[in-house]
Amino acid sequence: MREKMLNIGNKKWFSAVFWILLLLIIWEISAIVVANTKRIPENILPHLYQIIMAAFSGEKVSGELSASQAVLTSAGQTLLRGFLGFILGGVIGFVFALLMKMSNLLGKMLFPYLMLIQLIPVLGLAPIILSITGDINVSRVVIAAILSFYPVATNTLYGFKSVEKEKYDLMYIYAAKKHEIYQKVLIPAAMPYFFIGLKIAAPMAVTASILVDTLQGDGGLGCLLSQSLKHAMSIYTFWLIVFFSAFIGIIISKIIGLIETAVSPWKRRP
Amino acid sequence: MKKRMKRILCMLLTASLAVGAFVGCGESQKETTSTAENEKKEELTSKDIIEKAAKDGKVGNWGLGNEYEVLALLAKYDLPTDFLSQDFTMDGFDDDSITLASAMTYNELGLVKNDYEGGYGYKDTVEYIDMNDEGVAMLEDNIFCSKDFAKENPETVAAFLYASFKGWEYAVENPKEAAQICYEYGSSVSKEHQEYMADEVAKLVSTDTKGEKVSDIGNMDEDAMKQTLDIAKKYVSLDDADANEKFQNLTLDDIRDTSFYEKAQASDGKFNVEKKKVSIQLKWLPDAQFMGYYVALDKGYYKEVGFEDVNIVSGGGDIAETTAVNNNTVDFGVTWETNLASADASGMNLVEIAQIFQRSGLVLVYKPENY
Amino acid sequence: MEDKVVLKKMGRRKKLRERIRENPKWQKASTVILPLIFGIILVGLWQGQVLHRLFHTDTFTLPLLDKIGSIMADNKEKLLENTFSTLQVSLMGLVIGSILGYLMALLASFFPKFGQGGLAVIGAFASIPVVAMAPVFNNWTKDISRDASFRSMISKTIVVMLICAADMGLNAYKGLTNLKPYALDLMAIYASSRKKIFFKLRLPNSIPYVFSALKVSVPASIMTAIVSEYFAEYITGVGRQIRENIVLAQYSTAWAYIATACLIGIFAYAILMILQSIFLKRYH
Numbered sequence: 001m002r003e004k005m006l007n008i009g010n011k012k013w014f015s016a017v018f019w020i021l022l023l024l025i026i027w028e029i030s031a032i033v034v035a036n037t038k039r040i041p042e043n044i045l046p047h048l049y050q051i052i053m054a055a056f057s058g059e060k061v062s063g064e065l066s067a068s069q070a071v072l073t074s075a076g077q078t079l080l081r082g083f084l085g086f087i088l089g090g091v092i093g094f095v096f097a098l099l100m101k102m103s104n105l106l107g108k109m110l111f112p113y114l115m116l117i118q119l120i121p122v123l124g125l126a127p128i129i130l131s132i133t134g135d136i137n138v139s140r141v142v143i144a145a146i147l148s149f150y151p152v153a154t155n156t157l158y159g160f161k162s163v164e165k166e167k168y169d170l171m172y173i174y175a176a177k178k179h180e181i182y183q184k185v186l187i188p189a190a191m192p193y194f195f196i197g198l199k200i201a202a203p204m205a206v207t208a209s210i211l212v213d214t215l216q217g218d219g220g221l222g223c224l225l226s227q228s229l230k231h232a233m234s235i236y237t238f239w240l241i242v243f244f245s246a247f248i249g250i251i252i253s254k255i256i257g258l259i260e261t262a263v264s265p266w267k268r269r270p
Numbered sequence: 271m272k273k274r275m276k277r278i279l280c281m282l283l284t285a286s287l288a289v290g291a292f293v294g295c296g297e298s299q300k301e302t303t304s305t306a307e308n309e310k311k312e313e314l315t316s317k318d319i320i321e322k323a324a325k326d327g328k329v330g331n332w333g334l335g336n337e338y339e340v341l342a343l344l345a346k347y348d349l350p351t352d353f354l355s356q357d358f359t360m361d362g363f364d365d366d367s368i369t370l371a372s373a374m375t376y377n378e379l380g381l382v383k384n385d386y387e388g389g390y391g392y393k394d395t396v397e398y399i400d401m402n403d404e405g406v407a408m409l410e411d412n413i414f415c416s417k418d419f420a421k422e423n424p425e426t427v428a429a430f431l432y433a434s435f436k437g438w439e440y441a442v443e444n445p446k447e448a449a450q451i452c453y454e455y456g457s458s459v460s461k462e463h464q465e466y467m468a469d470e471v472a473k474l475v476s477t478d479t480k481g482e483k484v485s486d487i488g489n490m491d492e493d494a495m496k497q498t499l500d501i502a503k504k505y506v507s508l509d510d511a512d513a514n515e516k517f518q519n520l521t522l523d524d525i526r527d528t529s530f531y532e533k534a535q536a537s538d539g540k541f542n543v544e545k546k547k548v549s550i551q552l553k554w555l556p557d558a559q560f561m562g563y564y565v566a567l568d569k570g571y572y573k574e575v576g577f578e579d580v581n582i583v584s585g586g587g588d589i590a591e592t593t594a595v596n597n598n599t600v601d602f603g604v605t606w607e608t609n610l611a612s613a614d615a616s617g618m619n620l621v622e623i624a625q626i627f628q629r630s631g632l633v634l635v636y637k638p639e640n641y
Numbered sequence: 642m643e644d645k646v647v648l649k650k651m652g653r654r655k656k657l658r659e660r661i662r663e664n665p666k667w668q669k670a671s672t673v674i675l676p677l678i679f680g681i682i683l684v685g686l687w688q689g690q691v692l693h694r695l696f697h698t699d700t701f702t703l704p705l706l707d708k709i710g711s712i713m714a715d716n717k718e719k720l721l722e723n724t725f726s727t728l729q730v731s732l733m734g735l736v737i738g739s740i741l742g743y744l745m746a747l748l749a750s751f752f753p754k755f756g757q758g759g760l761a762v763i764g765a766f767a768s769i770p771v772v773a774m775a776p777v778f779n780n781w782t783k784d785i786s787r788d789a790s791f792r793s794m795i796s797k798t799i800v801v802m803l804i805c806a807a808d809m810g811l812n813a814y815k816g817l818t819n820l821k822p823y824a825l826d827l828m829a830i831y832a833s834s835r836k837k838i839f840f841k842l843r844l845p846n847s848i849p850y851v852f853s854a855l856k857v858s859v860p861a862s863i864m865t866a867i868v869s870e871y872f873a874e875y876i877t878g879v880g881r882q883i884r885e886n887i888v889l890a891q892y893s894t895a896w897a898y899i900a901t902a903c904l905i906g907i908f909a910y911a912i913l914m915i916l917q918s919i920f921l922k923r924y925h
Contacts, residue, residue: 207770513891
């Protein structure tokens with residue numbers, strides 16, 4: 001029996017479950033406290049069962065949609081835009097890092113500006129991007145791409161730079177051509193860093209996508225979020241979105257982890 | 271194993287301590303509200319209320335260009351013009367962190383009073399100060415477009431106004447049906463609240479700042495517009511010195527054009543529209559605040575005057591309606607006179623073509639027991 | 642020097658270029674000079690309205706630099722006030738969050754079984770959008786103080802803190818555990834105590850990871866502070882000013898604040914880079 005208990009304790013998922021349970025307990029205790037001290041507790045901290053009930057209740061909150069239907073339809077739009085932006089940002093980020101590695105001059109010239117792009121508040125860029133693209137949805141994708149581009153580019157570049165000098169020397173001895181060096185040494189070496197970048201970028205793309213939904217109130221999780229926050233509809237919609245977006249964030253980083261192991265065999269050590 | 275148990279116990283202990291602290295905070299809050307309730311109640315004028323709230327620093331507004339009426343009111347009573355930022359919910363009013371909170375008659379006030387989903391259910395225990403009564407009313411929802419667009423498409427503009435007025439007229443007479451129509455067109459609010467909104471919006475469209483009945487929808491009342499611009503000039507301060515100077519020198523003629531309104535009024539409903547597909551961006555999320563356009567769309571009024579397609583674009587985002595109209599992403603927009611004037615001062619080229627709301631919908635709501 | 646080379650032989654030119662490139666002094670200087678050149682080109686393009694033509698935009702949406710500069714100069718005090726409030730939030734959040742994150746990583750590295758799961762949960766926190774977190778913390782901090790400016794600062798700081806803590810926790814944990822394969826064995830051969838392994842091996846090993854975490858969280862802390870200002874109760878901060886001005890169609894003023902936000906970012910990043918060069922030199 002004791003053995004079995006220990007075994008369960010050793011499982012990888014056990015600790016995560018433990019922490020989640022602990023969090024849930026703390027949440028519920030606080031919810032009870034809030035319920036007893038506040039007039040409208042669901043605005044501050046509802047019980048978890050209330051949120052779950054709201055997820056499965058068929059009550060219409062917006063048009064003909066129930067709360068979870070509304071969340072899921074909006075999420076579809078937001079995630080699609082976020083996904084497109086993320087792919088675009090990831091590809092551009094990688095290409096940029098490669099270019100900056102290939103040309104020292106370019107690398108040195110542009111590196112500080114990479115960070116700057118990250119720092120320009122999206123809101124300031126939005127009207128300009130809108131006037132360039134002329135379409136609000138394209139603008140949203142572009143902004144999500146800009147925000148996910150930076151972590152990918154910097155991390156990949158860091159990966160390129162992390163290659164030890166010995167490896168270059170070795171390739172030099174082999175009289176390897178430039179593209180061979182890139183293909184055989186640099187790119188594989190940068191892969192783990194590229195994926196770190198992607199892992200950071202993925203939740204950022206989702207966040208960005210939710211944020212840019214609110215540029216114009218025509219759908220998407222961000223709009224639904226602000227609508228429900230303004231008490232225009234059931235406040236539980238808000239809580240559903242909070243949980244849903246957290247869930248999406250976790251799932252996405254898991255998926256990228258899976259892709260990472262799939263494309264980098266050397267990671268598959270037991 | 272023992273060690274682990276110890277750790278878990280430690281963690282639970284800290285957690286319970288934290289919760290204990292939480293309870294403590296909650297209780298102290300309770301005490302303060304109960305003492306407030308025990309205070310004697312007397313008859314108060316709106317002046318007393320504003321003075322007390324301003325003294326406590328508990329006047330609330332959303333900012334973002336919605337604050338000028340409140341500033342004008344504070345200045346009227348020689349009070350410092352500071353206010354707290356309200357976050358588009360009435361939570362701050364509910365928990366007394368804001369005791370004199372801004373509310374639109376057709377939206378927040380309904381949430382405060384009513385007890386449907388999202389409401390706070392105060393019923394008639396709350397009272398409010400009306401900006402129209404205080405003489406600091408500013409005009410809100412209008413219809414505008416860019417000056418270039420108006421010049422190039424005069425028939426389109428007049429036709430759009432004609433059909434929109436017809437929609438508004440119907441909506442004002444049948445608010446319940448209008449609410450239902452808005453609800454079907456992807457509403458952002460619950461059905462009950464939508465109906466409340468439609469009733470209140472109908473009042474704003476058909477009553478002027480002095481409380482008199484208005485028969486002509488879209489009329490641009492000279493006095494009310496002048497008052498709005500004057501208050502705006504006094505309280506809007508733009509950080510851009512050039513824009514600020516331009517703003518101070520604006521006249522009504524710079525920001526409004528009555529010719530399209532007159533043309534629409536005189537028309538028999540036949541237009542030769544230049545642009546058959548037009549769009550209008552709302553100032554806020556789709557709801558009964560804009561019921562006239564939804565009714566016009568639903569009843570086919572836009573089709574009758576020759577439009578193939580009218581796209582109603584939701585607002586309430588960070589791409590303001592002024593920006594969207596100015597860069598030609600949409601053709602028409604709904605905004606407030608002050609927003610339009612400051613946009614023009616900073617270099618946009620916009621013009622108001624009709625005034626839908628004839629009186630201010632802003633009130634400052636308070637709980638009498640706090641005073 | 643150049644003259645001499647030219648006189649000798651044309652073929653030397655290339656070598657000179659190479660020599661310059663390999664010159665450590667030039668190496669150092671170029672990291673400053675090259676971005677500066679690019680910056681100057683950019684400024685030229687911007688002020689000469691080439692950017693505007695490129696982006697099909699006008700000087701209204703993208704105001705000229707002298708205009709932005711003059712607005713910044715006109716509103717120095719207001720600008721500084723807002724900058725201070727944003728800096729305060731992002732700095733406090735960054736420092737507290739990073740320390741918390743590092744402590745969590747330490748705990749997790751001592752008890753890897755429980756720690757890893759905990760870190761995964763914390764990583765999940767980081768993926769909750771700021772737009773969702775900010776209003777929640779606004780409500781949760783209502784009871785902290787009767788002073789709206791104080792409690793709204795706290796709620797903004799908590800959001801920044803969470804983001805930074807997650808970032809630091811994940812990175813530092815990697816630094817504390819991702820040791821060179823032979824390093825632990827070597828320490829074992831030396832019969833080092835756990836304490837010694839920690840101070841001589843794990844801690845130094847984590848420093849570069851700390852900096853790579855900071856490289857993400859310094860800009861992120863500023864961005865998060867700016868976004869959470871949108872929702873804050875008390876109207877202050879660079880982000881809030883940007884939004885107010887954009888909604889009021891005051892693009893020039895909004896750009897003055899955008900420029901301020903960028904300057905804050907550059908400043909913070911420069912400090913980080915200096916710190917990094919000091920710390921990493923010591924350890925390597």
